Amino acid sequence: MSNFAIEVDNVSKTFAGLRAVDSVSLSIPRGERRVLLGPNGAGKTTLFHCISGTHQPTAGRIVMFGRDISRVSENGRTTLGMGRTFQISNVCTDLTVMENLLLGMLGTKSQKWSMFRPVASDSQLVGKAVASLKEVGLQGRENEEVKYLSYGERRQLELALALSSNPRVLLLDEPCAGLSPSERQHFSKLVSGLSREITLLMIEHDIDVALALADKVTVLHRGKMIFDGPPEEVQKNTDVKEVYFGRL
Amino acid sequence: MNYRVVGIVVLAALLAAVPSVASEYWLVLFTQILIFGLLALSADLLLGHAGLFSLCHAAFFAVSAYTVAILQTRYGVSTIPASLAGLCMGTLLAAVFASAVRTRGVYFILITLAFGYIVWGVAYRWASFTGGDNGVTNVPAPALGGLQVVSKAHYYYFVLAVLAICLASYRILTTSPFGLALRGIKSSESRMRSLGYRVGAHLYVAFVISGFYASLAGVLYIYYNRFVNPVAASFPISVEAILMAIIGGTGTMLGPFIGSGIILILRNWVSGFFHYYTAVLGLIFIATVLWAPNGVMGLIRSWRSGNRGEGA
Numbered sequence: 001m002s003n004f005a006i007e008v009d010n011v012s013k014t015f016a017g018l019r020a021v022d023s024v025s026l027s028i029p030r031g032e033r034r035v036l037l038g039p040n041g042a043g044k045t046t047l048f049h050c051i052s053g054t055h056q057p058t059a060g061r062i063v064m065f066g067r068d069i070s071r072v073s074e075n076g077r078t079t080l081g082m083g084r085t086f087q088i089s090n091v092c093t094d095l096t097v098m099e100n101l102l103l104g105m106l107g108t109k110s111q112k113w114s115m116f117r118p119v120a121s122d123s124q125l126v127g128k129a130v131a132s133l134k135e136v137g138l139q140g141r142e143n144e145e146v147k148y149l150s151y152g153e154r155r156q157l158e159l160a161l162a163l164s165s166n167p168r169v170l171l172l173d174e175p176c177a178g179l180s181p182s183e184r185q186h187f188s189k190l191v192s193g194l195s196r197e198i199t200l201l202m203i204e205h206d207i208d209v210a211l212a213l214a215d216k217v218t219v220l221h222r223g224k225m226i227f228d229g230p231p232e233e234v235q236k237n238t239d240v241k242e243v244y245f246g247r248l
Numbered sequence: 249m250n251y252r253v254v255g256i257v258v259l260a261a262l263l264a265a266v267p268s269v270a271s272e273y274w275l276v277l278f279t280q281i282l283i284f285g286l287l288a289l290s291a292d293l294l295l296g297h298a299g300l301f302s303l304c305h306a307a308f309f310a311v312s313a314y315t316v317a318i319l320q321t322r323y324g325v326s327t328i329p330a331s332l333a334g335l336c337m338g339t340l341l342a343a344v345f346a347s348a349v350r351t352r353g354v355y356f357i358l359i360t361l362a363f364g365y366i367v368w369g370v371a372y373r374w375a376s377f378t379g380g381d382n383g384v385t386n387v388p389a390p391a392l393g394g395l396q397v398v399s400k401a402h403y404y405y406f407v408l409a410v411l412a413i414c415l416a417s418y419r420i421l422t423t424s425p426f427g428l429a430l431r432g433i434k435s436s437e438s439r440m441r442s443l444g445y446r447v448g449a450h451l452y453v454a455f456v457i458s459g460f461y462a463s464l465a466g467v468l469y470i471y472y473n474r475f476v477n478p479v480a481a482s483f484p485i486s487v488e489a490i491l492m493a494i495i496g497g498t499g500t501m502l503g504p505f506i507g508s509g510i511i512l513i514l515r516n517w518v519s520g521f522f523h524y525y526t527a528v529l530g531l532i533f534i535a536t537v538l539w540a541p542n543g544v545m546g547l548i549r550s551w552r553s554g555n556r557g558e559g560a
Contacts, residue, residue: 052442078444086442092435095428103432106425107444113453118423165444 002066005030005169005199006051011060012223013046020046022223023060030065033200035210037234038220039243044203045087047220048173051201052084053077064169079108083167085158087174087203091146097157098142101129104164129164136160136190152183159190170194172202176209184209219243263408267401277516279404281509282411283468287485288492288504289418290461295490296499297422298454299434301357303486304345304364308459310371310481312338312466317384317476318377327390331467338466341367342459349451364486371478383477390471397471407468414464415501421457422501430454431499462489491529495536497545506544 006028013021021043028034036044049055051062053074061070069077092100102119105128106112120126133139136156141149146157155175162170175191176184188209194200204210210217211231219227219234221243227234234240266278287309294300312334319325319333348359371378378384390397390406397403421427429450432440437447470476479485488511496507511529519525540547 054438054442073446074441075444075446078442084442086439090436090439090442092432092439094435095431099428099431102425103428103440103445104443106429107440112425112429112445115421115424115426117425118420119425119428120423161439161443 002063003029004063005032005065006201007061007063008047008051009061009063011047011050011057011062013043013050013055014058019223021050021057021220024220024223024225025060026218026225026228028199028201030199031196033213033215034202035214035217035231036201036203036220037205037207037210037217037240041222042220043223044220045173046223048084048171048201048203052082052171075107078165078167081166081168082171083162083165083169084171085155085162085173085175087177089151089154089158091154091157091161093147094145096143096145097133097138097149098126098129100146100157101133101160101164102126104161105129108165132160132164135163137186152179152187155179155183155187156190159187163194167198169199169201172200172204174203174205176204176206188213260412264405267404272400275400275404277512279400279407279472281505281512282404282407283465283472284489284492284512285505285508286411286414286468287462287465288489288496288508289414289501290458290465291486291489292493292498292504293418293422293430293454293458293461295493296503297427297434298430298451300349300352300451300455301490302348302360302455302458303357303483303490304348304360304367305458305462305489306481306483306485307345307364307367308338308342308462309466309469309485309489310367310476310478311341312463313470313473313476313480314371314378314384316467316470317387320387321384327392327471331390334467334470335460335463338463339456339460342456342462345459346452346455349448349455361483361486364481364483368478368481368483371481379477381477383475383480385475387470387474387476389474403472407472410464410468414461418461418501426450426453491533493543495532495543497543500543500545503543503545510544 004027008024008026011021011024012019024047036047038044046055050057053072057070061068063069064077064080064082069080072080092103102125105125130142133142136159138153138156138160146154149157159175172191176187179187184206192213202213214231217227217229217231217234218225219240226239226243227237267275270278287305291302291305294302315337316330316334319330345360345363348356348363351359372380397406429440429445433445433447433450440447469480492507492511493504494507495510496505497503514528514532515525518528522528536543
């Protein structure tokens with residue numbers, strides 16, 4: 001089996017003539033924590049969507065654990081072990097925290113088709129949901145409707161949802177965007193506490209959070225990869241400096 | 249004591265008492281309310297739970313009614329096999345029309361509308377088979393084994409019994425993982441996909457189940473009405489089913505029946521002295537949208553939470 005959790009092979013994505021992602025190739029070994037940096041419009045989220053299956057790349061392949069998943073649907077990739085959060089919180093706001101989590105845990109199981117038994121009667125499942133809420137710091141909020149949760153709490157719920165299918169690869173799209181400094185700290189602690197078994201790919205604008213978590217950093221600019229290396233080097237790299245600060 | 253249990257017991261007792269206290273006029277009207285309530289409930293499985301606004305539920309209702317009527321009157325098939333055939337035909341049609349779940353929003357509404365008109369057109373134009381405008385008449389009273397259900401009170405009880413089973417199964421369905429997934433899809437399709445759900449497949453199955461309940465309403469309707477004509481398949485029936493669900497409260501079990509009661513009682517009452525009954529219905533619908541967007545059940549719920557104070 002392949003040593004790489006995710007391989008992006010020459011992927012391009014074009015929107016009506018705009019090359020949002022331009023021939024990007026990157027390989028993420030199992031268990032690595034990779035942070036994706038780049039200014040606004042660099043193509044980070046588009047690349048994410050290509051990896052998660054939300055978008056079909058215009059060209060190139062996506063490989064997960066040695067298996068070409070380019071033609072696998074978004075939900076199929078989740079079943080194969082991919083979890084993700086969205087840049088803009090995407091949770092089921094009309095449902096309760098508990099219901100969201102139950103949906104997350106059932107999503108990769110055939111039990112999601114069960115019609116003859118109330119979901120709340122599955123005490124094992126409910127118990128697991130309670131435990132995972134505790135992990136992200138949402139204990140006691142089970143029966144709250146998500147629309148009454150604060151923004152930060154929704155971010156926590158998103159993480160719990162992404163983890164609820166026991167993913168082997170986790171994609172986090174700006175998990176700290178819009179959070180207060182103390183919430184950021186709390187959140188980066190949550191992420192750094194995740195099992196090292198999980199391969200992490202994360203977009204993050206907060207340089208401190210990003211560099212603290214990353215094993216390796218990839219920088220995108222105008223759809224192209226301009227840097228791929230350890231976090232210590234990214235701040236010294238002249239190309240990266242040029243992108244962020246202009247030519248010095 | 250659990251209010252829900254008390255409520256169900258009281259409601260069941262009241263419904264069971266209807267034939268002994270109500271005149272025949274009201275008894276017949278009540279039977280009709282229950283049957284159309286079931287049709288509204290079937291449409292609400294899609295609207296209130298999965299978030300799909302279907303305008304073709306009269307099609308399943310009518311196809312199953314026509315199937316039963318034609319089998320009974322022309323081929324002498326007895327009640328139980330004819331009813332099963334009616335259910336099958338309606339559900340099969342739903343399995344075809346369920347392809348509409350490939351679309352969303354206004355396109356879904358339009359395509360279901362078109363599907364509904366196809367069935368109405370067939371019922372109306374294929375006169376040699378469906379009886380055209382006159383429909384199929386002289387459907388005999390239902391017979392279960394050797395037992396003929398002739399009296400109106402007996403048929404009312406029969407409908408009530410079928411409904412009890414329907415509501416119990418509907419309740420389990422909507423609280424099951426499948427039902428929860430439908431509400432998740434209504435809330436955020438993209439989130440559900442990224443959680444591993446094949447959204448289209450879930451909606452397809454929900455559509456077919458919804459069509460099954462509508463077909464069951466059709467079977468109950470044909471034995472209630474004893475004849476069927478293209479009106480049963482017409483656009484107004486599909487719209488009324490949806491309106492009943494909205495006025496009563498979508499996403500609830502009681503709501504569609506309350507809506508059915510309001511619309512049918514008003515129609516019977518208002519049309520007695522006011523020719524433009526549909527205008528009254530329109531006004532009620534506007535009032536619902538403006539002041540009670542969650543229907544009667546929504547009003548009750550907000551009144552109850554108001555009584556408890558603005559806690560939590």
